[in-house]
Amino acid sequence: MKQRLKESVCAAALCLMVVGAGALHAEESSVLQVGRVSGNGPITDISGPLWDGARSVKVPLQPQMVALPVNPNAATKEITVRSVHNGEWVAFLLEWQDASKSDVVVVDGFGDQVAVELPVDYKPDALPSPMMGDKGSHVNILQWRAVAQLEVDMGREVTIRDLYPNAPNADLYYTSRLPAEAAAPYRGAKGLGNPISERSGRPVLDMMAEGFSSLTVRPQQEATGRGVYRDGMWHVVITAPMVPVGDHAPRLEPGQGTAVAFAAWDGGNKEVGSRKAWSDWVTVSLAR
Amino acid sequence: MPKVMNWQIGREMEYPYEGKRPDAQFAMIIDTNKCISCQTCTVACKTTWTSGRGQEYMFWNNVETKPYGFYPLGWDVNILDRHGVQDVDGPVYKGKTLFENAPDGTVVLGYLPEDQDYAHPNISEDDSVGQLGKGAFLQMPHMQWMYYLPRICNHCTYPACLASCPRQSIYKRPEDGVVLIDQSRCRGYRECVRGCPYKKPFFNAVTRTSEKCVGCYPAIEQGRQTQCTMTCIGKIRLQGFISPPGKERADNPIDYLVRIAKVAKPLYPQFGLEPNVYYIPPTHVPPPYLRQMFGADVELAQKVYLTAEKDKRLLAALLLFGATPNILFGFKEQNGFAVGLDKQGKELVRVPFREPIFIRPGFDEKFQTHRSNAT
Numbered sequence: 001m002k003q004r005l006k007e008s009v010c011a012a013a014l015c016l017m018v019v020g021a022g023a024l025h026a027e028e029s030s031v032l033q034v035g036r037v038s039g040n041g042p043i044t045d046i047s048g049p050l051w052d053g054a055r056s057v058k059v060p061l062q063p064q065m066v067a068l069p070v071n072p073n074a075a076t077k078e079i080t081v082r083s084v085h086n087g088e089w090v091a092f093l094l095e096w097q098d099a100s101k102s103d104v105v106v107v108d109g110f111g112d113q114v115a116v117e118l119p120v121d122y123k124p125d126a127l128p129s130p131m132m133g134d135k136g137s138h139v140n141i142l143q144w145r146a147v148a149q150l151e152v153d154m155g156r157e158v159t160i161r162d163l164y165p166n167a168p169n170a171d172l173y174y175t176s177r178l179p180a181e182a183a184a185p186y187r188g189a190k191g192l193g194n195p196i197s198e199r200s201g202r203p204v205l206d207m208m209a210e211g212f213s214s215l216t217v218r219p220q221q222e223a224t225g226r227g228v229y230r231d232g233m234w235h236v237v238i239t240a241p242m243v244p245v246g247d248h249a250p251r252l253e254p255g256q257g258t259a260v261a262f263a264a265w266d267g268g269n270k271e272v273g274s275r276k277a278w279s280d281w282v283t284v285s286l287a288r
Numbered sequence: 289m290p291k292v293m294n295w296q297i298g299r300e301m302e303y304p305y306e307g308k309r310p311d312a313q314f315a316m317i318i319d320t321n322k323c324i325s326c327q328t329c330t331v332a333c334k335t336t337w338t339s340g341r342g343q344e345y346m347f348w349n350n351v352e353t354k355p356y357g358f359y360p361l362g363w364d365v366n367i368l369d370r371h372g373v374q375d376v377d378g379p380v381y382k383g384k385t386l387f388e389n390a391p392d393g394t395v396v397l398g399y400l401p402e403d404q405d406y407a408h409p410n411i412s413e414d415d416s417v418g419q420l421g422k423g424a425f426l427q428m429p430h431m432q433w434m435y436y437l438p439r440i441c442n443h444c445t446y447p448a449c450l451a452s453c454p455r456q457s458i459y460k461r462p463e464d465g466v467v468l469i470d471q472s473r474c475r476g477y478r479e480c481v482r483g484c485p486y487k488k489p490f491f492n493a494v495t496r497t498s499e500k501c502v503g504c505y506p507a508i509e510q511g512r513q514t515q516c517t518m519t520c521i522g523k524i525r526l527q528g529f530i531s532p533p534g535k536e537r538a539d540n541p542i543d544y545l546v547r548i549a550k551v552a553k554p555l556y557p558q559f560g561l562e563p564n565v566y567y568i569p570p571t572h573v574p575p576p577y578l579r580q581m582f583g584a585d586v587e588l589a590q591k592v593y594l595t596a597e598k599d600k601r602l603l604a605a606l607l608l609f610g611a612t613p614n615i616l617f618g619f620k621e622q623n624g625f626a627v628g629l630d631k632q633g634k635e636l637v638r639v640p641f642r643e644p645i646f647i648r649p650g651f652d653e654k655f656q657t658h659r660s661n662a663t
Binding site for chain 2: 065067068069070072105106107108109147158159160163167172173174175186187188189190192193194196197212213215270272273274
């Protein structure tokens with residue numbers, strides 16, 4: 001285990017060298033301006049006048065080549081990002097090309113995903129590793145998953161017959177005849193309330209990390225969002241409160257700055273976990 | 289990468305974590321010569337562990353017909369093909385393990401099965417390697433052959449599933465060596481499904497996490513053998529604990545059969561995982577096929593098994609298969625009986641080498657009637 005830790009530290013050092021390769025295009029603004037909009041509460045519109053004034057930044061993504069297993073043939077090369085806030089909630093609109101909509105998760109089927117990463121304690125000259133932070137330098141990761149979006153859109157959880165339409169339409173399971181508490185041990189990860197398994201009503205998971213292998217779901221889930229696949233592109237908005245409840249999430253204030261990084265997984269390219277495309281930190285400026 | 293000692297290949301090898309053996313190591317011996325593929329073990333496991341949603345086609349225990357049966361489809365030939373030709377002869381393995389053969393940027397050589405590979409759990413059941421031609425006769429090994437291979441998770445000393453998991457959601461219990469996936473931590477990346485050459489971690493599409501054989505740990509914590517062992521009608525299995533290399537105990541039936549008598553062999557030892565389910569190889573199958581599956585000394589194991597009647601100690605150990613639901617920590621041969629012992633050396637079970645013969649007279653004096661064979 002110690003050896004693994006040493007390798008992670010080496011990998012984190014290596015990633016600093018890799019960062020240069022992911023620098024923003026010269027012609028693009030290197031600062032993501034977070035415009036102020038009216039209203040309150042979560043911002044989940046993916047289109048409309050809300051976004052008209054928001055300046056977009058094209059963020060290049062690079063294959064994840066540090067943590068094992070690597071992903072040399074990452075499919076997503078670039079994400080277009082816009083951001084606004086209403087004084088209470090901040091939102092990131094992420095748009096990228098994806099040849100296929102992937103939201104069927106079976107053994108060889110992977111879902112599309114995208115994530116926004118924010119340093120928990122923003123220090124401009126001492127940013128955490130953009131690759132999931134460092135020990136003692138935490139990051140907040142807000143991950144949108146296409147399969148969770150599908151469940152939100154359907155208003156119910158994915159069933160066996162959604163995945164395998166010819167499966168028998170019969171209740172073969174004694175767990176459905178047991179009270180919830182008694183059935184829990186027979187429901188695997190669902191019985192334990194694993195957020196990957198449970199339908200939560202939100203397509204976004206609010207998590208924290210302090211390096212590879214440390215991604216952990218925060219107890220308080222507030223972040224949410226919405227994703228729509230249209231014309232070969234995903235349009236996903238991820239929104240979070242600027243003053244979050246609990247630890248391990250940043251407190252954002254109008255007029256201040258922070259940094260943001262992004263990651264994308266193309267399910268059609270069997271990308272999941274460390275098999276992803278990631279970006280370097282992008283400087284963020286929040287309007288007053 | 290640290291070097292660890294793998295006794296099954298007779299040398300050190302690379303593994304992502306340091307080599308620390310558990311206090312006790314789960315082990316099982318399966319006698320392939322006695323398996324009739326009745327699937328009682330499969331059903332016992334299924335009803336105990338995998339009757340939930342998303343587990344419809346998931347079998348932690350399965351029995352497949354070799355060489356053409358697979359679950360999932362082609363699991364061993366697929367990884368053998370990727371692994372390439374390796375030299376398995378000799379006491380020290382000269383080829384590469386799956387860890388040493390890992391492509392750049394990965395932990396272990398593996399592959400992800402397709403969803404439909406799980407759709408036919410008992411494909412090629414009873415298929416033989418070929419048809420018997422004119423003039424065929426019975427000989428050893430058989431001209432045409434097949435045999436049954438019951439499989440569970442091998443609870444490897446160096447698990448590839450554990451090494452593959454980037455979240456470190458898989459752990460090996462120090463108290464018994466059972467390998468488990470933490471269901472509250474797994475995010476369903478399926479790196480374990482890719483990495484395990486035996487394809488014994490399974491993806492559950494309803495929970496969206498990977499699940500695997502738990503070695504019936506609630507049972508073994510109580511000193512009871514696993515469901516697949518206890519329910520086996522042919523008494524072909526023995527489950528217990530194997531001692532670390534160099535610390536074998538001749539009175540531990542698992543140690544005796546695996547390390548001393550060398551009659552039970554690991555499954556694909558060349559993969560380098562040090563699997564802990566051991567097989568008594570089928571005696572009727574040509575050794576060239578078995579060598580790639582069970583390692584170099586497979587012919588010796590066949591020979592030892594075929595002459596077991598001359599070795600009282602070996603016979604005693606073999607007679608204790610399926611003789612008790614309790615885990616045996618010791619055994620002895622005593623006056624024509626095989627005696628199984630618990631951890632404290634107390635007798636748990638006694639099995640006669642020869643069952644006593646009772647002769648019933650043809651005429652029943654009590655009822656004043658003739659008996660007939662009513663079968």
